[in-house]
Amino acid sequence: xxxxxxxxxxxxxxxxxxxHKGMEKQHIIDTxxxxxxxxxxINSAFEPDIKEVKGVAEQLTAEDIMDTxxxxxxxxxxxxxxxxxxxxxxxxxxxxMEKDVPVGIITGKDVMKNxxxxxxxxxxxxxxxxxxxxxxxxxxxxRIFDICEKMKLNEIERIPVLKKGKLIGIIDTSSxxxxxxxx
Numbered sequence: 001x002x003x004x005x006x007x008x009x010x011x012x013x014x015x016x017x018x019x020h021k022g023m024e025k026q027h028i029i030d031t032x033x034x035x036x037x038x039x040x041x042i043n044s045a046f047e048p049d050i051k052e053v054k055g056v057a058e059q060l061t062a063e064d065i066m067d068t069x070x071x072x073x074x075x076x077x078x079x080x081x082x083x084x085x086x087x088x089x090x091x092x093x094x095x096x097m098e099k100d101v102p103v104g105i106i107t108g109k110d111v112m113k114n115x116x117x118x119x120x121x122x123x124x125x126x127x128x129x130x131x132x133x134x135x136x137x138x139x140x141x142x143r144i145f146d147i148c149e150k151m152k153l154n155e156i157e158r159i160p161v162l163k164k165g166k167l168i169g170i171i172d173t174s175s176x177x178x179x180x181x182x183x
Contacts, residue, residue, distance in 0.1 A: 011037065011045035060144040062161045065179055066169030070160075072097050073106065079114070079130050080123035082106045093158055095170070096131040102160050102167055104131030137162050138171060148176060 011032070018028045025046070032042050073082050073094040085094050086108055096104040106127055114130050115121045136154055138147045140163035151159055151173070161169040 008041065008044050011041060015045055058143070058145065060179070061141050062138045062144070062147055062169070062171060063140045063163075065144065065175050066140075066161045066171050067175060068169045070095060070167065070170050072102075073127055074098075075103055075128040075131075076126050078123060079106075079111065079121065079125045079127060082127050082130070083111060083123070086111070091172075093172075094127075095160060095167075096127045096133070098128075100167070102135060102137075104128065104133035105135050105158065105160075106131045107157075135160065139163070140168060144176070144179070147171060151176075 015028055018031075019025075029042055033039065071085065071089050071091045071094045073085055073096055075096050075098045082094055086092065086106070092107060094106045095102045096106055104127070110130050110132055111121065114125070136150060136156065136159055138150070138159045138161045140161055147159060151157070151171075158170055158172045160167055161171060
C-alpha cells in the first residue's frame with residue numbers, strides 16, 4: 001500500500017507539472033495511458049485526497065468563500081425596478097434593504113408568485129410587499145459546514161453574511177459547488 005501511495009504521489013507531482021506548463025487534462029491522461037499507467041491510477045492521481053479536502057473545508061468560514069459584490073434594492077423601490085435589476089444581473093436575486101439593513105430578498109420566484117391569473121403583476125408594488133422575509137444570516141466566522149446545514153434545512157439558495165451586525169457578503173449554492181469541485 002505504501003508503494004502504491006508513493007507511485008500515486010509521484011504521478012500527482014507529474015500531473016501538477018504538466019498542468020503548470022498549461023497541458024490540457026485530456027492530453028495528460030492520453031500521455032499517461034500510452035506510458036502504461038492504468039486508468040484507475042490516473043483517476044486516483046487526479047482526485048484530491050478526501051481527508052485533505054475535508055480537513056481544509058472544516059476550517060473554512062463564510063468570509064473565505066462569500067461574494068462581496070451584493071445586489072441590493074431599497075424596500076420602497078417598485079417591483080418594476082426589481083424586475084429590471086434581476087434581468088440585468090447574473091445573480092438572480094436582490095437583497096431588499098431598509099437603510100443599511102437587509103430585511104428580505106427578491107428572486108424571480110418571488111416575482112412569479114405575484115403574477116395573477118391573467119398573467120399580470122402590479123409593477124407599482126413596493127419590493128417590501130413581494131420579498132421573502134424574514135431571511136437567515138451567516139456570521140463571518142461561521143463554518144462552511146454549518147452554513148451548508150442551515151441552507152439545506154431551510155431550503156434556501158442564498159444566505160447573507162454579517163460581521164458585527166453589518167452586511168459584508170453573500171453565499172449562494174454555486175459558491176459552495178465551486179468550493180467542492182476539483183479540476
